[in-house]
Amino acid sequence: MLDEVATDIMITQVSDSLYTQLIKTYGGNLPSSEPHSLDEIRKQAFERFKSTGFPTVKQEDWKYTNVQPLVNRQHYALDTETLSAAIAIDKAIIPGLDAYRVVMVDGKYNADLSTAKDIPGLSVMPIDQAFERLCFAKYFSEYADKTDNPFVALNTALFTSGLFIEVGKNCQLQKPVHVIHVASASKPSFTQVRNLYVMSTFAEAEIIESFITNEGAAHSLNNTVSEIVVRENAKLQHYYLQVAGSQGNYLNHTEVYQEKHSLYNNYNCSFPGAAFIRNNINVRLGDSEVESHLYGVTLTADNQLVDNHTIVDHRKPHCESYEWYKNITQDTSTAVFNGKIFVRPDAQKTNAFQQNNNMLIGEKSAVYTKPQLEIFADDVKCSHGCTIGQFDNEALFYLQARGISEAQARVLLVHAFAFDVTSRFANAIVREYVEHLVEQGLKAG
Amino acid sequence: MLSIRNLHASVEAKQILKGLDLEVKAGEVHAIMGPNGSGKSTLGNVLAGREAYEVTAGEVLLDGKDLLELSPEDRAREGVFLAFQYPVEIPGVSNINFLKTALNEVRAYKGLPPLEAKEFLNKVKERQKLVEFDAKLANRSLNEGFSGGEKKRNEIFQLAMLEPKLAILDETDSGLDIDALRIVARGVNQLRSKDNAFIVITHYQRLLDYIVPDFVHVLYNGRIVRSGTKELALELEEKGYDWIKETVDAEGAV
Numbered sequence: 001m002l003d004e005v006a007t008d009i010m011i012t013q014v015s016d017s018l019y020t021q022l023i024k025t026y027g028g029n030l031p032s033s034e035p036h037s038l039d040e041i042r043k044q045a046f047e048r049f050k051s052t053g054f055p056t057v058k059q060e061d062w063k064y065t066n067v068q069p070l071v072n073r074q075h076y077a078l079d080t081e082t083l084s085a086a087i088a089i090d091k092a093i094i095p096g097l098d099a100y101r102v103v104m105v106d107g108k109y110n111a112d113l114s115t116a117k118d119i120p121g122l123s124v125m126p127i128d129q130a131f132e133r134l135c136f137a138k139y140f141s142e143y144a145d146k147t148d149n150p151f152v153a154l155n156t157a158l159f160t161s162g163l164f165i166e167v168g169k170n171c172q173l174q175k176p177v178h179v180i181h182v183a184s185a186s187k188p189s190f191t192q193v194r195n196l197y198v199m200s201t202f203a204e205a206e207i208i209e210s211f212i213t214n215e216g217a218a219h220s221l222n223n224t225v226s227e228i229v230v231r232e233n234a235k236l237q238h239y240y241l242q243v244a245g246s247q248g249n250y251l252n253h254t255e256v257y258q259e260k261h262s263l264y265n266n267y268n269c270s271f272p273g274a275a276f277i278r279n280n281i282n283v284r285l286g287d288s289e290v291e292s293h294l295y296g297v298t299l300t301a302d303n304q305l306v307d308n309h310t311i312v313d314h315r316k317p318h319c320e321s322y323e324w325y326k327n328i329t330q331d332t333s334t335a336v337f338n339g340k341i342f343v344r345p346d347a348q349k350t351n352a353f354q355q356n357n358n359m360l361i362g363e364k365s366a367v368y369t370k371p372q373l374e375i376f377a378d379d380v381k382c383s384h385g386c387t388i389g390q391f392d393n394e395a396l397f398y399l400q401a402r403g404i405s406e407a408q409a410r411v412l413l414v415h416a417f418a419f420d421v422t423s424r425f426a427n428a429i430v431r432e433y434v435e436h437l438v439e440q441g442l443k444a445g
Numbered sequence: 446m447l448s449i450r451n452l453h454a455s456v457e458a459k460q461i462l463k464g465l466d467l468e469v470k471a472g473e474v475h476a477i478m479g480p481n482g483s484g485k486s487t488l489g490n491v492l493a494g495r496e497a498y499e500v501t502a503g504e505v506l507l508d509g510k511d512l513l514e515l516s517p518e519d520r521a522r523e524g525v526f527l528a529f530q531y532p533v534e535i536p537g538v539s540n541i542n543f544l545k546t547a548l549n550e551v552r553a554y555k556g557l558p559p560l561e562a563k564e565f566l567n568k569v570k571e572r573q574k575l576v577e578f579d580a581k582l583a584n585r586s587l588n589e590g591f592s593g594g595e596k597k598r599n600e601i602f603q604l605a606m607l608e609p610k611l612a613i614l615d616e617t618d619s620g621l622d623i624d625a626l627r628i629v630a631r632g633v634n635q636l637r638s639k640d641n642a643f644i645v646i647t648h649y650q651r652l653l654d655y656i657v658p659d660f661v662h663v664l665y666n667g668r669i670v671r672s673g674t675k676e677l678a679l680e681l682e683e684k685g686y687d688w689i690k691e692t693v694d695a696e697g698a699v
Binding site: 392393394395397398399400401402403404405406408409412413415416417418419420 | 493494495496516517518520521522526527529532533535536537538542543546547548550551554586603607
């Protein structure tokens with residue numbers, strides 16, 4: 001009780017919002033480094049952010065996802081120093097997975113804990129070491145900054161850390177790359193991380209990203225932007241496994257650009273824990289014969305909010321996209337799904353599928369879902385659908401009448417509900433892990 | 446094995462069972478017949494523990510244990526099996542996974558270890574053969590895409606897998622053609638033993654040509670109003686339920 005009162009007082013004393021804090025700290029003083037071509041990009045991005053500020057619920061894209069409490073009521077440290085000695089990554093371990101490991105602590109590459117080194121065809125490095133690379137110059141901010149997400153502009157202007165991955169031409173990685181993002185700062189902090197992943201022509205890889213919270217970490221707000229380029233004939237399987245603690249608040253913007261004959265599959269999984277998660281996953285099918293799959297499983301609990309906004313942008317003919325998101329909400333949590341599919345005038349013979357199914361378990365939980373199709377071509381096959389339901393009591397009773405406990409019956413039914421998505425996981429070990437997390441995250445009764 | 450005394454039950458505040466008494470001993474088959482709305486299915490559902498049914502008076506003992514105190518799953522683990530009138534389709538739950546989970550939960554309750562994968566599959570094969578249920582179960586969701594007859598036969602197959610003490614067949618004959626009916630009945634007859642008992646709920650005498658009961662009870666207006674041997678079923682078939690209604694109503698009027 002006393003603690004709560006104390007917090008309240010502290011909140012009223014901090015009158016500075018994150019916006020004014022950022023403008024004060026960085027106005028005319030943006031991060032700068034060689035090559036200076038970045039400086040201009042940062043300057044412009046900062047101007048864009050300055051003019052828009054943080055979004056409010058009055059904006060359609062942020063209608064159900066209010067970031068204002070996050071950016072107004074908390075004082076954040078903008079630069080975090082972490083002690084790598086005390087970092088534990090066991091929460092991210094996927095049983096049975098043999099992978100090249102990359103550990104990022106508060107956005108900073110941790111060489112001691114990472115094992116993805118000296119692997120032929122695979123370049124992994126802190127992003128600031130990649131600034132000189134040709135492909136960095138070519139792809140950095142090329143696609144993400146074309147969107148109107150103010151968090152991207154802010155990230156472009158101010159990021160100082162992140163991860164660069166390049167999988168070389170014709171290289172097929174033997175093992176997945178497991179990127180573990182650890183939030184560890186002991187003071188409330190605002191981190192901005194920028195990633196760029198480039199899949200060269202004919203490259204094939206699997207990138208699995210886990211988000212965890214270190215023991216004793218404070219409240220954090222993480223604004224991450226990942227730009228991904230999948231070049232001609234390349235294939236990328238990309239997993240997001242969100243298992244952070246309740247102190248964690250995440251804004252993840254993923255911008256994918258695909259070239260001819262490429263494949264990009266995203267598997268986006270969120271579990272009880274992080275208080276606030278907003279994912280923007282945009283896939284630009286930039287050439288013909290491109291295939292993209294977006295799968296999502298979201299299981300929420302307590303007062304969590306998980307918002308998945310996706311854009312599938314068909315720009316050229318003969319492409320296929322397939323999107324299926326499942327939300328399961330417990331307690332007083334909220335899930336948001338917004339799926340936009342654009343089929344541009346050039347994109348004839350497009351085949352686009354989208355489905356969103358929701359299962360509300362918590363009587364006071366909520367789901368907001370908005371499938372959107374915008375089709376400007378006339379010879380296309382597009383479908384979308386959306387359902388909302390609850391536990392099927394008939395099915396529950398049927399299972400119980402065969403000796404299966406109510407808790408186990410619920411697990412079976414939720415697995416069944418998620419099956420359309422989990423059965424499509426390319427990696428069986430990750431699938432098993434995700435099914436286990438679903439089981440663990442389901443509350444009895 | 447089962448003793449039901451003065452059972453009263455209601456659903457949505459409507460009184461359905463109004464003082465039902467029934468004694469079932471191991472090795473016996475009891476048929477419960479009766480006109481529509483007499484409470485036949487309610488009896489099955491009350492015994493299995495369906496939530497919507499409220500027991501307002503009476504008791505049900507299974508080998509001396511108070512059944513009504515138990516959750517549906519514990520009743521099943523104690524050996525009560527309800528073959529559903531309308532088996533539920535559950536897309537995404539595989540037949541095999543479902544059976545394995547059910548069987549192992551029942552075994553765990555009895556303090557037995559889970560069956561080895563091979564033992565389990567052998568048992569599936571053997572029991573499928575026993576009850577002549579040849580539907581492909583692997584990689585198929587529970588009852589999904591099964592015809593009405595297949596669903597009913599799947600119930601009997603589950604019965605064969607779980608080997609309950611007391612099986613309640615709730616209108617298992619409804620929606621079955623004569624061939625399917627024979628197969629279902631043969632399956633049930635294969636499973637009859639001196640240690641288990643069956644309560645066969647049916648509207649028609651037809652099923653009882655194949656599953657020959659030791660006792661026939663007529664349920665009317667929430668109570669058993671006539672009990673007898675299999676001849677009672679034949680008499681019912683001949684005279685119709687109106688005969689029961691008239692005689693019972695007349696007795697009531699006296």
